[in-house]
Amino acid sequence: MSSSALEAQLKRCVTRGRILTAPAQLAGYDTDGLGYKTFRPDAVVIPADADEMVRVIQHAQEWDVPVCVRGAGTSLSGGPVAAQGGVVVHTSALKNITQINREGFWCEAECSVNLQRLDDALLPHGLFYPPDPSSGPVCTLGGNVAMNAGGAHCFRYGVTSNYVLGVEAVLLDGSVHRFGGPAGGRGPWREDWKRFMVGSEGTLGAFTRFWLRLLPRPEKVWTFRATYPDLMTAEKAIHALVVHSSNPVAIELMDPRCVEMVENSPMAVGLPKNAFMLLTEIDGPAALVDARVESVSQILRNAGAQDVVFSDEEDQRKKLWKARKVAGGLMGQLSADFVVQDAVIPKRALAELLQLVYDEADAAGIRAVNVFHAGDGNLHPNFLFDSRNPGELEKVEHIGKRLMQRVVEVGGTLSGEHGIGNDKTAYMPLVFGPDSLRLQLLIPTIFNPRHQLNPLKVFANRRFESSTSTSPPAKTNGHHAATSERLFEPFLDTIDGIACISADAVAEDIERIAGPHRWRFPLLLDDHTPLRQQVDATGFAPASSRFGPYCDNIVGMNWRLPNGRVIRVGERVVKTTTGYDLFRFLLGSGQRFGSPIDYVLRLRPTSEVNAVITMSGRAEAVVTAVPPLLHDGWMHWFDSIDLLVNGDDTQLRIGIAAQADEWPVYTLFLTEFARKQHLAITINDHAPPLRDGCPDLVLKTAPEHVVGLAREIARRGVQVVALCYTGVIHAYGDSATMAALIARHTEALHKLGGDWHSRHRPALTPTAAESVWITHLEHACRLP
Secondary structure, eight states: OOHHHHHHHHHHHOSSSEEEOSHHHHGGGSOOTTOSOOOOOSEEEEOSSHHHHHHHHHHHHHHTSOEEEESSOOOSSSOSSOBTBSEEEEOTTOOOEEEEETTTTEEEEETTOBHHHHHHHHGGGTEEOOOBOTTTTTOBHHHHHHHTOOBTTHHHHOOGGGTEEEEEEEOTTSOEEEEEOTTOSOOSOSSOTHHHHTTOTTSSOEEEEEEEEOEEOOSEEEEEEEEESSHHHHHHHHHHHHTSTTOOSEEEEEOHHHHHHHHTSTTOOOOOTTSEEEEEEEEEOHHHHHHHHHHHHHHHHHTTOSEEEEEOSHHHHHHHHHHHHHHHHHHHHHOSEEEEOOEEOOGGGHHHHHHHHHHHHHHHTOEEEEEEEGGGTEEOEEEEEOTTSTTHHHHHHHHHHHHHHHHHHTTOBSOSSSOOTTTSGGGHHHHOOHHHHHHHHHHHHHHOTTOOBSTTSSSTTOOOOOTTOOSOOOOOTTOOOOSSOOOOOOEEETTTTEEEEETTOOHHHHHHHHGGGTEEOOOOSOSSSOHHHHHHHOSOOTTHHHHOOGGGTEEEEEEEOTTSOEEEEEOSSSOOOSSOOHHHHHHTTTTTTOEEEEEEEEOEEOOSEEEEEEEESOHHHHHHHHHHHHHSGGGGGOSEEEEEEETTEEEEEEEEEEOTTTHHHHHHHHHHHHHHTTOEEEEETBOOOOOOOOOSEEEEOOHHHHHHHHHHHHTTTOEEEEETTTTEEEEEOOHHHHHHHHHHHHHHHHHTTOEEEOTTSOOOOOOHHHHHHHHHHHHHHHOO
């Protein structure tokens, strides 16, 4: 299509927004944060609002050109760029924060709300949205969800996928769908399609708005900065911090080359130039976090720190963060071009991978500096070069190839938070075997069969072919899947707290493997039921209040397809945004597309005190106590906060795993809280693990509705455990009662983006549209 014909087509559907076609205007969309790769679009469309955005996507197939949806353009992997030309849809006008629900810990916001604005809006409500990429002042929610962004504080709080409750997306067939919603479930769908949407890099649909999970803002924060003479001593501190009871929100490391770069600049902060700089941060209730300051500082000193500085004063904390914050900007000032790589590795391989970066870069004459998220092994080597100099770009790409090959060999993954874009497509066959690659390539064709949305991203052979094209089908540029699947072998990583065990393991098996090394898996419902059956019964356990659902604590699987073949899905590291999230989709599918053989579990440090606290009294007093407890910063430090309702008996149950020296601080808060709420309190500080058993029915609603729903259900003679923060109800009763509850509550749950699930009843019947998507997947899973 000629440029004039394309512009005429665009003007027919964009009547209030803007259309850019002048070369000077298009130049601003040539690239993203990657910088040195440029792709000129044929036109840019800026819809005036969400309605016009929907209309634009609904007409996109008529244009017969590639379409790329773009937010702020801060991606570092070549994601929101017109790699095959065509139209860039810039969503900058969709920046409304529609709703903040303090009681339910969620908000609704459009795709181009930036993180800083969202944080400012949440501040008066005492809430925050944890993902915090360094581009937070300008990056948008749409880009964050598309790339599954992380940030410095995701070591404890997690990445974007841990906080997306719902996605509204416009598909290329013109349909608008809401996957999930405030309740964070499936909504009126049989399968959880939002799992594919998050991290899909703009290849499946165009996002318009999101529902996001929020947390109570911590009362107090301490920041620590330490310097170390070598990597060995810095690693010692990192490993000790990872298992410390303070559970730091961030553990960052800068190598001496990065420190020297900062100290030779006007942004110098007085660090020794030949040192590694470690930055860590703890937060929580003032009484608890203050009690931990000395032990954290002692960890840093005992590891061999040359200097330790820490503060809880806001201005001083900003100064401690300064060197880390300015590093990225300095690289842009000091070098014509630079590449920030992004890979996640088991931490035991840290020294080896850093040495590989140094050796390869030094041999090639390329300047390399490292500043990265050390707590979860998320490397960010930075390569400074000038693409105008012949051969320099090729040298950087060769180093990147060697690095990614070794990352995969040591058990890591290609990206933890930047995504694949068009920067790492060549390395994807290193990760996926033939069967898993076939399924990965199938996923975009379900929603975007001609690859019109963001072609040449994620996988190199995702090339758009126009309806008039006479060229042969695109090839894979010589990149082929591994000759066999890279299956997980049984292992226990005592440094990262990751273990691969049989899906048929029971609690005793997990304890036997992890317990002697002071690790635990807190999301168990039953002592004797195999783990796979517990996962099928519900996506949540009481400890999900603190640690999230099963899909955040099982990070990988060996999965047997219906055709008998076994594939690997997920990773053995806790962060990944490498391909489509087939792992979470299959884990929650109820074995409708196969079955698990092995799980890779994310373990948690054991504690000296394992306690169960119950608060009881008048039913109204008990339920009135739930909201203030959830909104207190202490809720981050309780494994579970559950409302137990059985007939007329209503109790608030709190599960805690703590260290002995901190236990008095916990009991002081809890006894005072119970007194203020006029409740009796019982403390059992030698309690066995909470095991309620597999529920007969699970209802997923929004947290603001969970208490009322639990009480209503209990009136029908059903025993109820309400997981208050997650909005989950575990119900125990006979089949007839469960069926009646499903009939009564399904419509209301679906309106909230919630759902129901019962191990005794068949899953929801799919709609006509969903049946088509399911058929595609089922066919691929059964291919010989």
